[in-house]
Amino acid sequence: MDATTTTDTAMADSYSKPQSPSPLSPPPPTAKAALKSKIELLNQSMKSIQQLRQIPPLLLKPPLRKPLTPSRPIPPPTQHLAWQPTNATHHFEQFRGIHDQILSEPVQHALVAARDSEKADSSDLTVNARRETRKRRRPPSPSSPQPYVSATASNPSLFPPPSDSDPDPLKADQLAQFIRDFNRGNDAKLHIWLRSRIAPKDELPVVVRYTLPDVLTAYITLSYTPPHRTTLVTESVSMFAPREQATPQSQSEFTVYQILSQQISKMIQSCPFVPFQTLMSLLSSYDVLFSARCVKCKRVLPSEGYIPAVARSWVTSPELLEGAQGAKWVAFHVGCQQS
Numbered sequence: 001m002d003a004t005t006t007t008d009t010a011m012a013d014s015y016s017k018p019q020s021p022s023p024l025s026p027p028p029p030t031a032k033a034a035l036k037s038k039i040e041l042l043n044q045s046m047k048s049i050q051q052l053r054q055i056p057p058l059l060l061k062p063p064l065r066k067p068l069t070p071s072r073p074i075p076p077p078t079q080h081l082a083w084q085p086t087n088a089t090h091h092f093e094q095f096r097g098i099h100d101q102i103l104s105e106p107v108q109h110a111l112v113a114a115r116d117s118e119k120a121d122s123s124d125l126t127v128n129a130r131r132e133t134r135k136r137r138r139p140p141s142p143s144s145p146q147p148y149v150s151a152t153a154s155n156p157s158l159f160p161p162p163s164d165s166d167p168d169p170l171k172a173d174q175l176a177q178f179i180r181d182f183n184r185g186n187d188a189k190l191h192i193w194l195r196s197r198i199a200p201k202d203e204l205p206v207v208v209r210y211t212l213p214d215v216l217t218a219y220i221t222l223s224y225t226p227p228h229r230t231t232l233v234t235e236s237v238s239m240f241a242p243r244e245q246a247t248p249q250s251q252s253e254f255t256v257y258q259i260l261s262q263q264i265s266k267m268i269q270s271c272p273f274v275p276f277q278t279l280m281s282l283l284s285s286y287d288v289l290f291s292a293r294c295v296k297c298k299r300v301l302p303s304e305g306y307i308p309a310v311a312r313s314w315v316t317s318p319e320l321l322e323g324a325q326g327a328k329w330v331a332f333h334v335g336c337q338q339s
Contacts, residue, residue: 035113037106038106038109038110038113038114039110041106041107041110042107042110042111042114044101045101045102045107048098048101048102049098049102051094051098052095052098158266158267158270158271158313158314159267159270159271159274159278159282159314160278160314160327166275166277166278167275167277168275169231169232169273169275169276170231170232170275170276170277171230171231171232172204172206172224172230172231172232173230175192175206175208175222175232175276176192178276178277179191179192179208182280186284187212187213187287188210188211188212188213188283188284188287189210189211190208190209190210190211190280191208191209191211192206192207192208192209193207193208193209193219193248194207204222204223204224205221205222205223205235206221206222206223206232207219207220207221207222207248208220208222210280210283211242212242212283212284212286212287213242214242215242215286215287215289215290216239216240216241216242216257216260216286216289217239217240217241217242217244218237218238218239218240218264218283219237219238219240219247219248220234220236220237220279221234221235221236221237221248222234222235222276223235231273232276233272233273233274234268234272234274234276234279236248236265236268237261237264237265237268237279238250238251238252238261239252239257239258239260239261239264240252240257241253241254241257244257255307256307256308256310259307259310259334260286260289260310263310263311263312263334264282267282267312281329282312282329285312285328285329285331286312288331289308289309289310290308292308292309292331293309293331294309294331294332294333294336295315295330295331295332296332296333296336296337296339297333297336299333302333302335302336304335307333307334308333309331309332309333309336310333310334311331311332311333311334311336311337312329312330312331312332313329313330313332313337314327314328314329314330315327315328315330
C-alpha cells in the first residue's frame with residue numbers, strides 16, 4: 001500500500017467519525033449563588049476564629065497521663081508537666097492556616113462585599129444579638145400590678161415655680177437684716193446658731209435655728225453658691241422637737257421629726273437653689289403640724305399609722321383648695337402623697 005492510499009484512508013475515516021464537541025465553559029454563577037458562597041466563607045472564617053480562643057489554654061494544659069501499670073514505672077516529678085513541642089507546633093500550624101485562610105482572595109472579597117452592604121443599609125443589623133437575647137424577659141401578664149410611676153417625674157421641683165413676683169435670692173450680707181425683719185412680723189423666730197460663744201458669726205457654713213413655738217425646731221445649714229459665692233443656698237435641714245436638746249449634726253429621737261427631716265431633705269434635693277425666703281414659707285406651714293388634715297384622705301392621722309401629715313405640696317387646684325382661689329401649701333400624709 002502506497003502513501004497515497006494511506007492518506008486517503010485516513011481522510012475517509014476522519015469524515016466518517018463524528019467529531020466530539022469541544023467542552024463548554026461553566027456558566028457564571030448567579031448573584032444569589034455568589035452571595036450564598038460569600039456567606040458560607042464568612043461563616044467558616046468565624047468558626048475558625050472561634051477555635052483560636054481555645055489554643056492558649058491547650059498550650060498550658062498538661063498532657064493526659066496514662067494509668068500506671070507494672071510495665072510502666074512512675075515518671076519523674078517534672079515529666080507530666082513537661083511542655084510538648086509537638087502539640088505546640090500543631091497549634092501554631094493551625095493558627096498559620098487560619099491566618100492564610102483569612103488573607104485568601106475569596107475571603108477578602110467576601111469581607112469587602114459585607115462591608116459595602118453594611119454601609120449601604122445596616123437597619124436590620126443588631127449590635128449584639130446575644131446580649132439582647134439574654135435581656136429578653138417574659139411579658140407581664142394582664143393581671144400583674146403596674147410599676148409605680150413617681151408623681152414628681154413630670155415636675156421634678158417640689159417648690160412653687162419661679163415667677164416675677166418672687167424676691168431675689170438672699171445674699172450673705174443680707175442674712176442678718178432678713179432675720180431681724182422676719183422676727184418682727186412672725187411668731188416663729190430665727191437665730192444664728194454658733195458652736196461656741198467665741199466662734200465668728202460670718203464664717204461659712206452658717207447654721208440658722210428656726211423655732212416654731214410648741215411645734216418644732218429646725219437647724220438650717222447655709223452655704224454659698226459655687227459660681228459667685230455670694231448667694232446663700234440651703235445644704236441641709238434637721239428637724240427636732242421644740243424642747244429637744246440636740247445639735248444640727250444629730251437627729252431627733254422622735255419618729256415624727258425624723259420623717260419630717262427626710263421630707264424636707266427630699267424637697268431641697270428637688271430644687272437645690274431654692275431661695276431662703278421660699279424655705280421659710282414652707283417651714284411656716286408646719287404651724288398646724290399635729291392638727292392639719294390630709295387633703296386627700298381628710299384625716300389627721302392615717303389609717304395605717306400614727307404619723308401626722310408631714311408632707312407638703314404647693315398646689316393651685318381648686319379641688320384641693322376646697323374651692324378657694326390662689327395657691328398655698330397643703331398637707332399630705334406620706335402614703336397619700338405617693339399614691
